[in-house]
Amino acid sequence: MMSALKPEQLISWAERARPGENVAYFTGARPADAVRAVASALHSRGLVAMTTKRAAGEPTRHILQRLASPRPSKLRALTRINPGRFQSRADGAKCTTKAVLRLLTRAANRGQACPTNAELARALGLKDAVAASYRVRRLVREGKIRVEEPGPTERRVVTIVATGKSTVRGAL
Numbered sequence: 001m002m003s004a005l006k007p008e009q010l011i012s013w014a015e016r017a018r019p020g021e022n023v024a025y026f027t028g029a030r031p032a033d034a035v036r037a038v039a040s041a042l043h044s045r046g047l048v049a050m051t052t053k054r055a056a057g058e059p060t061r062h063i064l065q066r067l068a069s070p071r072p073s074k075l076r077a078l079t080r081i082n083p084g085r086f087q088s089r090a091d092g093a094k095c096t097t098k099a100v101l102r103l104l105t106r107a108a109n110r111g112q113a114c115p116t117n118a119e120l121a122r123a124l125g126l127k128d129a130v131a132a133s134y135r136v137r138r139l140v141r142e143g144k145i146r147v148e149e150p151g152p153t154e155r156r157v158v159t160i161v162a163t164g165k166s167t168v169r170g171a172l
Helices: 007-016 033-044 072-079 092-110 117-124 129-141
Strands: 022-027 048-053 061-066 145-148 157-160
Touching (some): 007 022, 007 033, 007 061, 092 117, 129 145
Antiparallel strands (some): 022 061, 048 061, 145 157
16 A cells, blocks of 8 residues: 655645654655655755655655754755756767767778668667768768768768768678
8 A cells, every 4th residue: 555645745744844743755665756856855955854664564654854954064055056057068969960970980990881871870879761861961061071972772982071081882
């Protein structure tokens, strides 16, 4: 049997509870994400202590105990200036485009035939050959590679502009 308080009930309890009061906010193996997030937030603010209890043959009881006041270390943490947010390094398309360029550069440096779009997609975990084709076209548009299509039965030849090296011709 599982029982749980709703996140709003947990917040309400924390606001009105006196120091030392306990509440079993969840009984069972693992609280839901929303309840766990509220309990963790109250704990990180220094308002409650988190613990669990389990008797033989009984489910685990997840318990919060209201503290007298936030601990001094928690008060210092609350008064710190927000350092800002991290920005992602690059969007997914840029990262995968760079990965396609790395694979094409490796093939050119090793004197291998150019990988097909399907092979690129498989190697990089892209959705399909169309996604790989988009990345290759993007590299051409950015001027990082030149592509020569010799014929319908042969693999394309890619020249890496930065190094001047090219992949070799090969049959499909």
